[in-house]
Amino acid sequence: xxxxxxxxxxxxxxxxxxxxxxxxIKGPSAADRVVAFDVLTIISITGIVLAxxxxxxxxxxxxxxxxxxxxxxxxxxxxxxxxxGF
Amino acid sequence: xxxxxxxxxxxxxxxxxxxxxxxxxxxxxxxDVFNRIQAGTKATTLGTxxxxxxATCLQPAWGVKLLLIGLFLLFTNPLSSxxxxxxxxxxxxxxxxxxxxxxxxxxxxxxP
Numbered sequence: 568x569x570x571x572x573x574x575x576x577x578x579x580x581x582x583x584x585x586x587x588x589x590x591x592i593k594g595p596s597a598a599d600r601v602v603a604f605d606v607l608t609i610i611s612i613t614g615i616v617l618a619x620x621x622x623x624x625x626x627x628x629x630x631x632x633x634x635x636x637x638x639x640x641x642x643x644x645x646x647x648x649x650x651x652g653f
Numbered sequence: 654x655x656x657x658x659x660x661x662x663x664x665x666x667x668x669x670x671x672x673x674x675x676x677x678x679x680x681x682x683x684x685d686v687f688n689r690i691q692a693g694t695k696a697t698t699l700g701t702x703x704x705x706x707x708a709t710c711l712q713p714a715w716g717v718k719l720l721l722i723g724l725f726l727l728f729t730n731p732l733s734s735x736x737x738x739x740x741x742x743x744x745x746x747x748x749x750x751x752x753x754x755x756x757x758x759x760x761x762x763x764x765p
Contacts, residue, residue: 569711572663576704579670586677590689598686598741605733606680606693610673612722613704617666619715620708628718635722639729646733646740 570621577617584610601645608638662710665703672700684749686741694734701726 587610591603612631619627679692705723709716742757 569659569663572660572667576663576666576670576707579667579674583670583673583677586674586681587693590677590680596686596741596744596747598737598744599689601737601740602686602689602693603680605737606676606697609697609701609726609730610677612726613670613673613701616704616708616719616722620666620711623712625712625715625718628715628722632718632722632725635725635729639733642733643736646736649740649744651744 573617573620577614577621580610580613580617584614597649601642601649604645605638605642608634608642611638658710658713662707665707665710667707669700669703669705669707672696672703676700685747685752687738687748687752690734690738690741694730698726698730 584607587603587606591600591607594600594603612635615627615631615634619625619631673696676693676696679696680689683689683692702723705719709719748755
């Protein structure tokens with residue numbers, strides 16, 4: 568029962584990842600691509616948590632935390648670059 | 654009791670990832686950058702927090718780390734969406750004709 572629910576959640580997250588990836592490829596301006604990148608990283612954090620649940624290994628959560636930190640920094644840096652000034 | 658907690662956790666996981674799905678759908682369907690920021694960051698923040706709550710119900714021993722990730726996302730996601738919106742406005746991203754109100758542009762026109 569619970570395994571089935573986790574698999575359904577992983578399916579939803581995968582479809583959301585593909586939708587965001589289409590916007591990331593298609594996006595007309597650079598700002599669209601940065602928004603899509605932000606959403607992709609958030610979905611990836613959820614994916615890492617789901618992987619930790621299915622494998623039953625809590626150490627993967629540290630990976631999710633570091634990934635959240637680095638993706639946040641990346642989005643801030645690219646947004647500041649788009650503004651045209653540091 | 655554990656069975657009930659497992660089912661609640663699984664349902665929270667599915668609800669959270671459904672919000673992620675709606676966020677991705679909004680990212681594809683919305684007309685311009687600012688609407689995409691609205692759809693992309695708010696829905697995915699709620700979706701990720703619900704998923705972390707569901708994971709806490711399934712594995713209560715991981716609660717502290719999951720709470721840490723949730724707090725971090727709760728602090729950084731609005732910040733990054735605000736910085737993105739400012740960058741999009743300053744880099745002159747196009748607005749669709751449905752986006753009719755732009756208070757920042759009105760203020761800038763009033764006092765140059």
